[in-house]
Amino acid sequence: MPGVHVHTATPEETQALAARLALALAERGAGVVVGLLGGLGAGKTTFVQGFVRVLPGGQDLYVTSPTYALAQTYPTQPPVTHMDLYRLGSLDDLEMIGYRDLYFGGGITLVEWIDRVPEALPRERVEVRLSESPDGGRDVRVEGFGAGLDEWVKKACG
Numbered sequence: 001m002p003g004v005h006v007h008t009a010t011p012e013e014t015q016a017l018a019a020r021l022a023l024a025l026a027e028r029g030a031g032v033v034v035g036l037l038g039g040l041g042a043g044k045t046t047f048v049q050g051f052v053r054v055l056p057g058g059q060d061l062y063v064t065s066p067t068y069a070l071a072q073t074y075p076t077q078p079p080v081t082h083m084d085l086y087r088l089g090s091l092d093d094l095e096m097i098g099y100r101d102l103y104f105g106g107g108i109t110l111v112e113w114i115d116r117v118p119e120a121l122p123r124e125r126v127e128v129r130l131s132e133s134p135d136g137g138r139d140v141r142v143e144g145f146g147a148g149l150d151e152w153v154k155k156a157c158g
């Protein structure tokens with residue numbers, strides 16, 4: 001089975017998982033794109049909150065989905081850029097904001113609804129897929145694609 005599966009009973013548990021991934025990615029050093037998948041209210045933004053707040057400089061940041069700005073960069077160490085493709089329909093929209101510089105510029109980029117623009121899906125990425133479980137919690141699958149990332153995810157989050 002690829003990746004790691006975690007059940008979270010509360011938003012705080014989802015944020016704790018995100019924090020673990022954030023610290024491991026920060027230590028890894030290389031840039032990475034993390035795609036966040038799952039329907040409305042699945043917990044994508046909740047995950048981003050836990051991810052950003054554990055990093056140096058992030059503890060007091062108010063993290064919400066970027067609506068007007070299409071990409072929001074937080075002054076954490078390393079810096080994290082947060083995007084939400086729900087309202088960004090097309091590859092043209094992404095080209096307009098210069099997404100390649102964000103995706104491949106060496107930072108950490110968290111992208112809600114990354115599957116909305118499949119043409120821009122980077123080959124190397126981490127995916128976090130959240131879904132509501134029957135008990136009201138969330139099933140979270142973290143999976144790596146390309147460049148040995150799945151093995152890395154299993155060590156970091158398993």
Ligand SMILES: Nc1ncnc2c1ncn2[C@@H]1O[C@H](COP(=O)(O)OP(=O)(O)OP(=O)(O)O)[C@@H](O)[C@H]1O
Pocket residue numbers: 008009010011012013014038039040041042043044045046047065112136137138
């Ligand atoms: N185990 C859990 N993990 C994450 N969120 C949870 C959990 N249990 C309940 N919730 C609640 O579910 C909601 C998730 O909302 P959130 O904004 O994070 O979703 P989203 O996936 O970003 O949605 P959208 O697609 O609208 O941006 C929050 O109100 C959160 O408190």
Ligand SMILES: [Mg+2]
Pocket residue numbers: 044045046065112
């Ligand atoms: Mg959201």
